[in-house]
Amino acid sequence: MFKIDSHGNQLADIAIGEGATYHPSGIDYDGKYIWIAAAEYRPDSRAIIYRFEPATQRLKEIFRWQDHIGGVLRDPETNTLHGISWGSRRFYQWQLDNEGNPQLPATGTHRDTAKLNNSFYIDYQDNQYIGGREAVYTGLNAYKNPDGTRIAIGGIEVVDLRLGLPVHQVPVGLWSPSTGACITQNPSYFEVRAGQLRAYFMPDDNVSTIYIYEAGV
Structure with missing residues (x-):
């Protein structure tokens, strides 16, 4: 992620992902955190979901998912995180607790929890x-x-x-x-x-x- 001013000058450069998991997703800002995923650059792959706090410049890994996540946002009204797969063919949602931790499936593949677009x-x-x-x-x-x-x-x-x-x-x-x-x-x-x-x-x-x-x- 890059932070730039109104004149196009780069003010900060925040690296996300690791190894082959480098492709950045669509992002959103919920008033406190920017939510972003990094994924392998291919469908049906893997992703790491992060939240970034602009005020402190802190990037925190929240969880890992067995699919390419191409966009992520948080609904603050329900404290639910929403994601889309490669090409947005699948919708995902994760309920967050008060600490921002998601409820992840205990069994089965992650793609089994998707809703088709x-x-x-x-x-x-x-x-x-x-x-x-x-x-x-x-x-x-x-x-x-x-x-x-x-x-x-x-x-x-x-x-x-x-x-x-x-x-x-x-x-x-x-x-x-x-x-x-x-x-x-x-x-x-x-x-x-x-x-x-x-x-x-x-x-x-x-x-x-x-x-x-x-x-x-």
Whole structure:
């Protein structure tokens, strides 16, 4: 994870994962902790779930999971952690105790506890809890034209965490001016400021730009 200022200067660099478990997930901030997973860069693999406290710069391993976790967030209203698998094909949830420790399955494989995602038009890349047991997921999917060329389409979904079902879906026809990548390919963040919905996106790898969009609400 990187901490940067408003001018793009790097202020901190926090390493996560170990060995082949290096691929960072979508993250969320619950007001005290940033929740993040590191996973092997392949489906049906393994992951380590962490929480990071920005105030103290402390990173703590919470538990390990027998699947690729590509996004993680905490619902503070129920103290429940929610995760998605590679391509967001599976939903997971873990009830936390007052110390932040999860209730993990005693027997069977971890994937047996998953709830299947019935929405297929995008694969989720990032997530954010928005209240009312709902979360925003952003992502993309690539589609093949008859001539063999491919086009990637981005999207935003509001998901009911109780049901594991989207309650609102919006395609996003925005692409990076630098690389042509979908604007929702990597991290996203949303907030309401002065009556405006502000969205932040950083779609490119390596040399990156944060793009900010605003819309009236």
